[in-house]
Amino acid sequence: MWQSIYQQLNDVLGKEQAWSAPQPVGGSQQHFHLSGNAHHLFIKLASRKERDRLEAEYRALQILNTTPCPQSPQPLMVGSSGKRSFIAMQYIDLVHHGDWAQLGAAIAKFHASQAQRQYGWQEDNFIGPTPQKNAWHNNWAMFFAEQRVGFMLQLLKERGVEFADIQTVVSNVHKLLSGHQPAASPLHGDLWSGNVGFYQQQAFWFDPAFYFGDRETDIAMAELFGGFPPAFFSGYNQQWPLTESYQWRKPVYQLYHLLNHCLLFGDSYHSATTLIIDNLQ
Structure with missing residues (x-):
């Protein structure tokens, strides 16, 4: 599955990336951090039949990104691999304390x-x-x-x-x-x-x-x-x-x-x- 995801990401980015092994985020087996040569991405997995949910999230993030603040992760793509679908977006190492x-x-x-x-x-x-x-x-x-x-x-x-x-x-x-x-x-x-x-x-x-x-x-x-x-x-x-x-x-x-x-x-x-x-x- 991950090799297919890597290839789809490379196609969208237009450049071959040396991706690190996916790291779970927040203890979840659905959320992962991927590091490439020049990109840090957040990957959310779902079943293939839930792809429409991820596509709706992609379009909503595009709307949120039309305003400068609050900021939102930049969505990159939605794809599928085998029985799974995924959304890829900018990875941000967020904390819960701030202004x-x-x-x-x-x-x-x-x-x-x-x-x-x-x-x-x-x-x-x-x-x-x-x-x-x-x-x-x-x-x-x-x-x-x-x-x-x-x-x-x-x-x-x-x-x-x-x-x-x-x-x-x-x-x-x-x-x-x-x-x-x-x-x-x-x-x-x-x-x-x-x-x-x-x-x-x-x-x-x-x-x-x-x-x-x-x-x-x-x-x-x-x-x-x-x-x-x-x-x-x-x-x-x-x-x-x-x-x-x-x-x-x-x-x-x-x-x-x-x-x-x-x-x-x-x-x-x-x-x-x-x-x-x-x-x-």
């Missing part, structure tokens, strides 16, 4: 750039391994209720997990968000602390679940699982303050990610999810 206020301000600037008239994106993509629907929509409440919460509830139902009647929850989410028509901001989409880092005083983010929507959804995710210090939120609010009404919407924005975690990791997230759904009634 969090700068990161917060940079994300606020990103949210304020490239705003669209509609919510969604040009294609469906993924949040982690989970499919994410992005059909363009003019109404934010309907988009989020149906394509975020409703779709995730349907995926869970197909796995035999039901929290409540899907249409009832969708209707309640729609009511809560009704009348809220925010700017359709470019979003990271999966902004937890494991998807950000620092290198040489510069802020980076990666693993996007990109679409255009309410900027508050990124901040709600950042608050959900911790890991972001107060300086991050201070830096964000100094650049583009959140309104007081955000606190009313935050739980329903977090519901989407909790539902995804129920799908991926099971029962440990059920109580928090049920609490939000019950409070929607």
Whole structure:
């Protein structure tokens, strides 16, 4: 497999590289660091049938790279070898300590750039391994209720997990968000602390679940699982303050990610999810 990957990388780079043996990153057997003559690459492996997920990540990274900060790894290519597919991108030796206020301000600037008239994106993509629907929509409440919460509830139902009647929850989410028509901001989409880092005083983010929507959804995710210090939120609010009404919407924005975690990791997230759904009634 690796010899095929080396050859594909050489073809894209246009020069033969003497690649070192792949080094696992973070103890994972899916993530590797490759060193060549003049290149350091991060390789993420997946099954061959998951190639479309990696291609969506490649295109999302291209979007993130249109702004100078936060920076993102430069994507190089997506390929396949045998039963596996892979994405290759710039390798960056990130740390988790840096200027969090700068990161917060940079994300606020990103949210304020490239705003669209509609919510969604040009294609469906993924949040982690989970499919994410992005059909363009003019109404934010309907988009989020149906394509975020409703779709995730349907995926869970197909796995035999039901929290409540899907249409009832969708209707309640729609009511809560009704009348809220925010700017359709470019979003990271999966902004937890494991998807950000620092290198040489510069802020980076990666693993996007990109679409255009309410900027508050990124901040709600950042608050959900911790890991972001107060300086991050201070830096964000100094650049583009959140309104007081955000606190009313935050739980329903977090519901989407909790539902995804129920799908991926099971029962440990059920109580928090049920609490939000019950409070929607």
